[in-house]
Amino acid sequence: MARQEQISQIIVTAQQMRDIEARIFAAGMPVAALMEKVAGLIARRIQDIYPNVRQGGQGGEGGQGGHEVKRVGVFVGPGHNGGDALVVARELHFCGYDVKIYSCFSKLKELTSQHLLYTQSLGIPCYESIEQLSDCDLLIDGLFGFGLERRLVDAIAKAINQINSWSKPIVSIDLPSGLHTDTGEVLGTAIRATHTFCLGLWKLGLLQDHALEYVGSCELIDFDIPLADVQAVVGDVNKIHRITQTTALSTLPLPRPAVTHKYKEGHLLLICGSRRYSGGAILTGLGARVSGVGMLSIAVPESLKPLLVAQLPEALIIGCPETETGAIASLQLPENTDLSSFDAIAIGPGLTGDTTPIVQQVLECDRPLILDADALNILAHMGTIATLQKRQAVTILTPHAGEFKRLFPNVPDPMKDRVRAVREAAHSCGAIVLLKGARTAIANSQNSVWINPQSTPALARGGSGDVLTGVLGGLLAQAKSKHISVEEIVATAAWWHSQAGILAAQERTELGVDAFTLTNYFIPVLASAWKELN
Numbered sequence: 001m002a003r004q005e006q007i008s009q010i011i012v013t014a015q016q017m018r019d020i021e022a023r024i025f026a027a028g029m030p031v032a033a034l035m036e037k038v039a040g041l042i043a044r045r046i047q048d049i050y051p052n053v054r055q056g057g058q059g060g061e062g063g064q065g066g067h068e069v070k071r072v073g074v075f076v077g078p079g080h081n082g083g084d085a086l087v088v089a090r091e092l093h094f095c096g097y098d099v100k101i102y103s104c105f106s107k108l109k110e111l112t113s114q115h116l117l118y119t120q121s122l123g124i125p126c127y128e129s130i131e132q133l134s135d136c137d138l139l140i141d142g143l144f145g146f147g148l149e150r151r152l153v154d155a156i157a158k159a160i161n162q163i164n165s166w167s168k169p170i171v172s173i174d175l176p177s178g179l180h181t182d183t184g185e186v187l188g189t190a191i192r193a194t195h196t197f198c199l200g201l202w203k204l205g206l207l208q209d210h211a212l213e214y215v216g217s218c219e220l221i222d223f224d225i226p227l228a229d230v231q232a233v234v235g236d237v238n239k240i241h242r243i244t245q246t247t248a249l250s251t252l253p254l255p256r257p258a259v260t261h262k263y264k265e266g267h268l269l270l271i272c273g274s275r276r277y278s279g280g281a282i283l284t285g286l287g288a289r290v291s292g293v294g295m296l297s298i299a300v301p302e303s304l305k306p307l308l309v310a311q312l313p314e315a316l317i318i319g320c321p322e323t324e325t326g327a328i329a330s331l332q333l334p335e336n337t338d339l340s341s342f343d344a345i346a347i348g349p350g351l352t353g354d355t356t357p358i359v360q361q362v363l364e365c366d367r368p369l370i371l372d373a374d375a376l377n378i379l380a381h382m383g384t385i386a387t388l389q390k391r392q393a394v395t396i397l398t399p400h401a402g403e404f405k406r407l408f409p410n411v412p413d414p415m416k417d418r419v420r421a422v423r424e425a426a427h428s429c430g431a432i433v434l435l436k437g438a439r440t441a442i443a444n445s446q447n448s449v450w451i452n453p454q455s456t457p458a459l460a461r462g463g464s465g466d467v468l469t470g471v472l473g474g475l476l477a478q479a480k481s482k483h484i485s486v487e488e489i490v491a492t493a494a495w496w497h498s499q500a501g502i503l504a505a506q507e508r509t510e511l512g513v514d515a516f517t518l519t520n521y522f523i524p525v526l527a528s529a530w531k532e533l534n
């Protein structure tokens with residue numbers, strides 16, 4: 001796999017970054033040289049996106065981003081993040097931008113203070129009052145990077161709030177200042193960046209849900225960190241993977257073998273729906289359809305059968321006896337069929353809470369199992385950890401934040417650190433846990449984590465989770481004959497689901513992606529990605 005692809009799949013903590021950096025410096029790379037290299041790359045990217053109005057933008061009204069600027073305000077912190085920012089300030093100055101610097105710190109790291117001295121010798125003004133930079137067109141945040149250790153207070157916190165109030169484009173170096181590098185938590189206050197240049201390796205905090213409103217658009221500045229140094233520090237234990245198109249496409253059951261038949265392409269059983277929530281069954285079925293699964297059986301209450309047959313003529317609809325409330329009373333599988341006849345089972349969407357015996361029954365079977373929606377709430381009532389510890393077969397839980405808290409009441413709050421929460425949850429119950437969100441996080445019981453780095457608020461709609469369950473079930477059912485880890489299948493389903501949502505939102509705006517419409521975008525997004533690859 002190409003180095004760039006490998007680098008793009010790695011997510012690190014502040015400590016891991018420090019350890020990697022230490023190896024590079026110990027191997028002889030001078031700190032100043034690395035700073036020069038990194039900041040030079042940042043300066044060039046800034047000129048691409050925010051060309052100097054004096055030199056006339058490239059094409060259109062301006063550069064790539066269409067934003068021409070003249071006056072650049074650079075905020076300099078006490079550490080090497082500030083050092084990076086000063087090198088950027090100098091380089092933009094040489095390229096004709098009007099540069100001003102703000103720094104309110106008396107004690108700077110040695111290299112940072114040398115750079116400050118040199119910028120002043122070039123006549124670049126440095127101010128202690130933030131107001132002097134309020135007329136700038138573009139702001140560069142070099143206050144804090146991964147060295148931020150504690151809450152921001154007093155003058156610097158006030159300055160950051162003021163900068164945010166100007167509503168000017170802000171480019172943050174490495175991280176928006178004020179964000180915790182690992183949890184993405186706002187330490188007091190934080191810069192609301194328009195664009196973040198993450199240095200070297202993706203920082204975990206940038207991929208946490210609550211950081212998103214501060215990070216803006218985000219790109220990695222690769223400065224050739226040797227993979228050997230990354231491997232030596234990150235290793236394979238407790239690894240955090242960033243899901244990419246490359247990994248997803250390599251996991252999807254494509255291309256198909258020339259000679260195959262429908263039973264070789266997996267047989268999925270969905271157990272879902274109720275008279276009260278019939279739509280959930282349809283959406284889950286449509287999700288399973290797009291996965292390409294060879295055979296699809298859907299167990300629903302008898303009264304839903306005509307509805308499902310009409311929507312999914314290719315599926316085997318199993319009408320089950322129902323309770324007074326219209327929930328499935330018992331699983332009435334076809335003759336000579338039992339749960340072990342299926343390659344995977346997904347249960348939950350639209351079930352309602354009156355189906356505990358059904359959930360209990362599938363938990364006792366030996367098939368790979370996905371639990372979602374009402375099945376998760378029933379599992380929580382049964383006792384998540386005690387119940388799942390009895391299961392040997394693959395189990396995947398797909399909770400949203402509320403279901404997660406009910407399933408794992410004693411795990412740290414996912415609102416503070418989703419990655420830690422999902423990791424501890426999976427470790428405690430032995431299942432693979434997919435915690436849905438703006439940045440869906442997946443963990444297995446061996447502490448490995450996968451994060452989906454892209455999504456769209458368009459998916460925050462009833463039913464889109466049902467679709468994910470269907471797609472995931474279909475992919476899982478097809479995996480039997482392939483040597484792909486279950487975790488990668490779960491990660492691929494999350495990636496595909498969000499990419500379909502992104503494409504749909506591009507074409508229909510973020511208001512136009514109801515769950516039914518979403519199902520129409522899985523194949524187009526795959527077709528274009530697949531064409532790109534081949």
Ligand SMILES: NC(=O)C1=CN([C@@H]2O[C@H](COP(=O)(O)OP(=O)(O)OC[C@H]3O[C@@H](n4cnc5c(N)ncnc54)[C@H](O)[C@@H]3O)[C@@H](O)[C@H]2O)[C@H](O)CC1
Pocket residue numbers: 017021034035038077078079080081082083084109143144145146147148149150151152153173174175199200
């Ligand atoms: N990773 C790399 O290979 C490279 C990283 N570079 C840049 O260096 C910063 C990390 O630099 P560091 O000096 O370790 O930390 P910061 O610049 O983030 O600054 C922290 C600085 O501030 C002090 N501090 C911490 N918390 C507070 C607070 N709440 N209030 C006030 N002061 C605080 C702390 O003592 C530190 O001195 C990285 O992000 C990159 O931008 C290299 O330049 C390129 C290679």
Ligand SMILES: [K+]
Pocket residue numbers: 081141142143144145172173174175176177
């Ligand atoms: K920063």
